[in-house]
Amino acid sequence: MTFESLKPQVENIVFNSSLEVNDRLLKICxxxxxxxxxxxxxxxxxxxxNKEELKLGPYVGEPTDHTIIPFGKGICGQVAVSNQNFVVPDVAAQDNYIACSITVKAEIVIPIFVNGKNIGQIDIDSNTPDPFTENDERFLEFVCTKxxxxx
Incomplete structure (x- = not known):
């Protein structure tokens, strides 16, 4: 399935007001x-x-011990500080990486802004080395905007 064909499905989930927000986020995951x-x-x-830390929200995949991440720590913590997308083609090459699973080879994190303020992010791990392209980035920016x- 292509990113373009997923966009209307993302919108349908986001605007399904019969579901709680966390349920919608889980359905997107x-x-x-x-x-x-x-x-x-x-x-x-x-x-x-108001803490300088991130708290895990809805997710799918292997369970993680990383339910709280201090700002600046790991890829997610760095995005909380930088307000920039972070694409990691090889997590083993990152000094400030928090390992969630030995199977993870790459990661992409895209911030979510509300009224210009970074309030969170979508985090994606891949067991495939260097899988993320500019198309992934643009699609995930769309998801975060929605x-x-x-x-």
């Missing part, structure tokens, strides 16, 4: 993990109140 072969773990992290409309 399920949609992406099921339909994009190189997405092996898909989840959301959000700023934990998600921001319900947060």
């Amino acid at each position: 399920e949609l992406l993990e099921t339909n994009i072969p190189h997405y092996n773990w898909v989840g959301f992290y959000f700023r934990n109140g 998600v921001s409309e319900i947060l």
Whole structure:
């Protein structure tokens, strides 16, 4: 399934007001993990109140011990500080990487902005080395923009 064909499905989930926000976020995780072969773990992290840390939100994939991530730590923590997309083709080459699973080879993290403020991110792990392209980045930016409309 192509990114373009997934966009209307993402919109349908986002705007399904009969579901709670967390249920919609989980359905987005399920949609992406099921339909994009190189997405092996898909989840959301959000700023934990006024603390300088991220808290794990809805996700699909292997369970993780990383339910709280301090700003600056790991890829997600770095995105919380930089406000920039972070594509990691090889997690083994990253000094500041928090290993969730030995099977993970690559990661992509895209921030979510509400009213210009970074309030969270979508985090995707892949068991495939260097799988993420500019198309993944643009698609995930679309997802984050849609998600921001319900947060």
